[in-house]
Amino acid sequence: MHAVRLHTFGPAENLTYESVPRPTPAPGQVRIAVAAAGVHLLDTSLRRGVQGPPAPLPALPTVPGREVAGTVDALGPGTDPAWLGRTVVVHLGFAPGGYAEYAVADADRLHPVPTGLDPATAVAMIGTGRTTLGILQFADLGPGSVALVPAAAGGIGTLLVQYAKHTGATVIALAGGPAKTARATANGADLALDYTRPDxxxxxxxxxxxxxxxLFDSVGGATARTALDLLADGALHLVFGWSAGPIPLTEADRTALQARSVTTLNVLGPAMLRRAGGNDPLRLLETRALAEAAAGRLRPALQRYPLGEAATAHRDLENRATTGKVVLEP
Known part of the structure; x- marks a missing residue:
């Protein structure tokens, strides 16, 4: 089979398309003939060798990728035979192996792909979708809400705009350039603005x-600093990323935000899992995300690349040249 391997941490060019043996499923596992593999911004950090939460650096050489969808073509010992031949989607957690024509996964993490969803859509929902549903747990959106969404044409931003409009909220979308603001408008944003414009x-x-x-903040930096001044008294500032770096706040800024009762919450990690509840909060969020897509309420934006062009996909993602969820297809 073919897979994308990383032998040395570094630039996107270090991702190489190679012939490797097919993996063999262990007890309790399945092997999946991959139809779609998700690419996450975290993948680019791990490729560079940047250590940081939530995922540890992989041992090299490695096949990156933690989200796959496809057809179960082989079973490990003791695995339920009912999975054989089914179309499934799975988040591999911290185990890599997704950028390949075949991948193995624990059977107890599998989800059947709902009828009507293609594998790429299912992959987007199992990762980006579950994170979006986790973020939305912290916002009680409705007809009286005004949601400000930077990076509104990205994977999470697209879904946030759609969900907020479904609740009856007013949505202000920020995106870079006319093509991306047009996408935000098409997704239902009431006002879509190019944040690179000074006005x-x-x-x-x-x-x-x-x-x-x-404020649904995945950006940080100067954009988030300006956005904070646009919040009403008592507003929520939900933080789930900082692609543009830390927000340049002075002590006086923090005092002013406190006086206006603006609450900042970092919603990733343990906070999100506690809010989801249950014995397996991640699986609960995955199930909800797939159901939202199956019902047509959430429609992820997808940017597809052939598996052999994983290096190009990484470069485009790092350069903000992508729209929506990046997916590799063998």
Missing amino acids: WADTVRAHHPDGATV
Whole structure:
């Protein structure tokens, strides 16, 4: 089979498309003939050798990738035979192996792909979708809400815009450039603005002088700093990323936000799992995400690449040249 391997940490060019033996499923596992493999921004950090939460650096050489969908073609000893031949999707957790024509996974992590969903959509929902549903646990959205969504054309941003509109909230979407703002508008945003333009904040104030009630912040940096000034008193600032770096806040800024009762919550990791509850909160969020897509309420944006072009996919993702969830297809 073919797989994408990483022998040395470094630039995207270190990802090589090679012939390797097919993996053999262990007891309790299945082997999946992969139809779609998800690419996550975290994958690019691990490829560079950047150590940080939540995933440890892999042992080299490695086949990256932690989200796959496809057809079960082989079973390990003791695995339920009912899985054979089924179309499934799975998040591999911290185990790599997704950028390949075949991958192995624990049977107890599998989800059947709902009828009507293609594998790429299922892959987007098992990772990006579950994170989106986890973030939304912290926001009580409804007709009186005004949601401010930076990176609104990205994987999570696309789903946040759709979900917020489904609740009746007003959505202000921020994205880089006219093509991405057009996508945000197509997803239902009431106001879609190019955050690279210097007047975007003035436009928000003109349309919503009372301010936004929730900021879904995956960006940080100067954009988030400006967005904080656009929040209403008592608003929520939900943080789940910092692609542009830390927010440049002074002590006076923090005091002013506190006086306005703006609450900042970091919603990834343990906070998200506690809010989801249950014995297996990640699986619960995965199930909810797949159900939302199957019902048509969430439609992930997809950018597809052939498996052999994984290096190009990584470069484009790092350079913010992608829209939505990046998926590799063998």
